[in-house]
Amino acid sequence: MKVLLVDDERELVSAMAERLTIRGIEADWVSTGSEALELADRETYDVAVLDVKMPVMSGLELMKEMERKNPDLKFIFLTGHGSEKDFQTYMAEEGTSFYLVKPIRIEELIAKIHAALGMKE
Amino acid sequence: MSLFPKIKPAFWDIGYREAGPYRHSLRFRRMWYLVVILTASVSIGPLIAMAFFDYNVTRTAAESEIILRTARLVSNTRRTVTFFLVEGQFALDFVVRDNTYEQLSDRYRLAAILGSLKKTFGGFTDLGVIDSKGLQLSYVGPYVLEGVFYDDQAWFHEVVKRGKYISEVFLGYRHVPHMIVAVKQPLPDGSFFILRATVDTERFNYLLSHLEVDGFGDAYIINRHGILQTPSRSHGNILEKMSLEVPPYSPKTQVYETRSPDGLPLLVGYAYIEETNSILMIVKQKDALMKPWYDTRKFIIVFLVVGITIILIVILGVTTFLVNKTFQADEKRVMALHQVEYEAKLASIGRLAAGVAHEINNPLAIINEKAGLIKDLFNYTQNYQADEKLIGLLDSILSSVERCSRITRRLLGFARHFDLSVQRIDLAEIIDDVLGFLKKEAEYRGIQVHIHIDADVPNIESDRGKLQQILLNLINNSFAAMDDGGTLEVKAQTSPGYRATIRISDNGCGIPEANLNRIFEPFFSTKKESGGTGLGLSITYGLVQELGGEITVQSEAGKGTAFTIILPVRLAVKERPIQ
Numbered sequence: 001m002k003v004l005l006v007d008d009e010r011e012l013v014s015a016m017a018e019r020l021t022i023r024g025i026e027a028d029w030v031s032t033g034s035e036a037l038e039l040a041d042r043e044t045y046d047v048a049v050l051d052v053k054m055p056v057m058s059g060l061e062l063m064k065e066m067e068r069k070n071p072d073l074k075f076i077f078l079t080g081h082g083s084e085k086d087f088q089t090y091m092a093e094e095g096t097s098f099y100l101v102k103p104i105r106i107e108e109l110i111a112k113i114h115a116a117l118g119m120k121e
Numbered sequence: 122m123s124l125f126p127k128i129k130p131a132f133w134d135i136g137y138r139e140a141g142p143y144r145h146s147l148r149f150r151r152m153w154y155l156v157v158i159l160t161a162s163v164s165i166g167p168l169i170a171m172a173f174f175d176y177n178v179t180r181t182a183a184e185s186e187i188i189l190r191t192a193r194l195v196s197n198t199r200r201t202v203t204f205f206l207v208e209g210q211f212a213l214d215f216v217v218r219d220n221t222y223e224q225l226s227d228r229y230r231l232a233a234i235l236g237s238l239k240k241t242f243g244g245f246t247d248l249g250v251i252d253s254k255g256l257q258l259s260y261v262g263p264y265v266l267e268g269v270f271y272d273d274q275a276w277f278h279e280v281v282k283r284g285k286y287i288s289e290v291f292l293g294y295r296h297v298p299h300m301i302v303a304v305k306q307p308l309p310d311g312s313f314f315i316l317r318a319t320v321d322t323e324r325f326n327y328l329l330s331h332l333e334v335d336g337f338g339d340a341y342i343i344n345r346h347g348i349l350q351t352p353s354r355s356h357g358n359i360l361e362k363m364s365l366e367v368p369p370y371s372p373k374t375q376v377y378e379t380r381s382p383d384g385l386p387l388l389v390g391y392a393y394i395e396e397t398n399s400i401l402m403i404v405k406q407k408d409a410l411m412k413p414w415y416d417t418r419k420f421i422i423v424f425l426v427v428g429i430t431i432i433l434i435v436i437l438g439v440t441t442f443l444v445n446k447t448f449q450a451d452e453k454r455v456m457a458l459h460q461v462e463y464e465a466k467l468a469s470i471g472r473l474a475a476g477v478a479h480e481i482n483n484p485l486a487i488i489n490e491k492a493g494l495i496k497d498l499f500n501y502t503q504n505y506q507a508d509e510k511l512i513g514l515l516d517s518i519l520s521s522v523e524r525c526s527r528i529t530r531r532l533l534g535f536a537r538h539f540d541l542s543v544q545r546i547d548l549a550e551i552i553d554d555v556l557g558f559l560k561k562e563a564e565y566r567g568i569q570v571h572i573h574i575d576a577d578v579p580n581i582e583s584d585r586g587k588l589q590q591i592l593l594n595l596i597n598n599s600f601a602a603m604d605d606g607g608t609l610e611v612k613a614q615t616s617p618g619y620r621a622t623i624r625i626s627d628n629g630c631g632i633p634e635a636n637l638n639r640i641f642e643p644f645f646s647t648k649k650e651s652g653g654t655g656l657g658l659s660i661t662y663g664l665v666q667e668l669g670g671e672i673t674v675q676s677e678a679g680k681g682t683a684f685t686i687i688l689p690v691r692l693a694v695k696e697r698p699i700q
Binding site: 009011012015018022023080104 | 479483485486487489491493494497498501526530
């Protein structure tokens, strides 16, 4: 299982990745959409954890790009408050099981990752 | 207990504020006064003027009518009386011209003439011939009067002087009221004789007493000294002085008003009878004559009073109704203004809160992750696993972050509600959310909060922000009504008709019964001194209506208050069809 974490808050995303790694989940992190796409070309991930609101490329835009490269990739979103307009539309379509409101509990994130993969399988 | 407080319209006690954001645009009480005074004066004024005019015209007409009727009666009666007296005189005149002195001195001849006069004219009692010295030479009649001298009698000298004479009524030798008629006839030797007749006053009395005089009237004859010549019903006996003043001489019939000795208003008609000393009097009681007019007057007054009363009732009723409607419309306008401002204020507070929460959220997330990582490192590397103090410190940091994050989520949620509309709401969650805002206050004041939510309460479709505001207003009110250590109870259950009921009850000061049906009125407040606007419950009521629900209140002063909100499980939002 390999997870890619993308958030413009480097301090946050690095700590999060390290905590996943400690728990035995292989996790890489980047802080922009372009870095994420670059990395996704080289590596194959099972799950991408994306911040919804990021400069230059938003989480949803990034999702579309990454989905094109790897249709099997699963996504989990991190949001500050969940009221971003595009994201609301997405939530309305997909339900509420694919996002977490920051600050998160690492166990919740792991549970979501498992759930995302389990659903897929 | 006065009636006014019960019927007093709502606008009556509203003071006019010269300035301020929520002032009414009109002075309702002054408007009410103006409309009432103006309408009343243009409707009642002409009515009173017309009634007054009509009153005077009718009274003048009635008075003229009775004066005219009296004058006509006096004239006609005078003609009859004059005719009666003069006709006797003419008869005697005929007799002295037709008979010689010698013939008349013959008693048999005289008796035959008296017989003829009684048969033809009537009213003659006796007949006598008197010589120039006043000696009655011959006499026929019921008494023995032959040889009586009349030279000491006033009438004898009158007839000698004037040639003919009609006397007043007098008692004479017989002490019976009578009058005499006499004519003088000259003789060839230069002397004269007089033919005298006694006229029966009974016939005269009969004539006057059978006159149809209205108004309890009285018809009689007096002489010029006011001595009654014929009987009167109410102004004295025959040959006594009349109780009224003798009216001044006038050649024509006159009518005047006076008062009887006992104060009754009288209408007096009189006429001086020519050739005699007599005055014909017809006296009527004015009140009796004016009775039809008094009836008319009573009718006019009753009509006026009833009319004015009805007009006033209608004016007062209609004016109060219309001014009250205007007042209510203005009240709604002011309330709408207030509500808009209130919501705008809440929305800006919400946005501010959301901004702050969002800004704090990221650093909070970093603290969370860093502290989490430290704890992970401790746990997984086992360097400090046994150091309970360090682990405890980290747990404390993490639980504080968790608390902060709950606060920021609530603030974010609060702000979000101004943007979102209908959504599915878990009642337990929203109640918990709202109580979260007041948790600290409840703790400080020792207020116990009990929440009972039935397991079968469905999630309802509603506007989260509005519902939150409703609950917040009601719970805030409960907190304000309770002393420290009070108990608040929030219950939710299903209701028949696919509805959910939320009941918020407290054991606070309660609402007096008199205020109970006014608490949802805008601007009704018992806390104005302490800054209450009187809009909280009114806005709450409006919001519940917007959500298609109902709100009711039960309260007992001193015991507590319970608000019950019944909301539909599905919110039917009515949409206008596109034309």
